[in-house]
Amino acid sequence: MNLNDRQRRLLFAGILVLLTAAGLYLTFAKPDDGPDRPEAKSSESATAPPTGPASPPPGIQTPVNPNDFDIYRLLPFTRQEFATAADLAQRFVAAYGTYRFDEPPETYSQRLAGFVTDDLRTQLTRDATTPGLLEERRREQIVARGSASLDQVRTIEDNSIIFVVTGTQQVTKGTTESSDSRKYAVTVTRNGGSLRIYSFQPADAGQAGDTG
Secondary structure, three states, rough: OOOOOOHHHHHHHHHHHHHHHHHHHHHHHHOOOOOHHHHHHHHHHHOOOOOOOOOOOOOOHHHHHHHOOOOHHHHHOHHHHHHHHHHHHHHHHHHHHOOOOOOOOOHHHHHHOOOOOOOHHHHHHHHHHHHHHHHHHHEEEEEEEEEEEEEEEEOOOOOOEEEEEEEEEEEEEEOEEEEEEEEEEEEEEEOOOEEEEEEEEEEHOOOOOOOO
């Protein structure tokens, strides 16, 4: 296309106007509202889920009255949570010590499932299905009835409580009856919005506290 001098000057002026307008827009335009802007990051951080205990203690600011002292205001567990954890530990130890030679090991494992975390349930199921153990119980026709008593609170952490629990078994082998007692350290921990047995072992073996 052939342009005369006047047309070329007009075309050049039009291009210059467009370039100037583009430069002004890039200089003064507001940043976009993309996810990388500081405001967006601040908002995302503000809505992040809280960490730590599900029920942080409210603390005590008034003078302590020995006749009306609520210790649960200084603990990371409420009175209800503490009672639930204690009941869970006691009932678990009683259930752990209860079994029969003529019941499938799956029944025993299922009976414990409602008390424990998934990892501990896997371990207990593996232990309960040991061929030598099952054969011994069948051969001697062992029937055990468990009971338990809460003895002590060993440790309280932000998300776990360790109880010392005595488990007692009334054991029948054929026509012979006997009794046996053992102390266990039972760790109850918060697990997915509920309380579950995280681990347990003989009380004299020691046990770590908080599970995070």
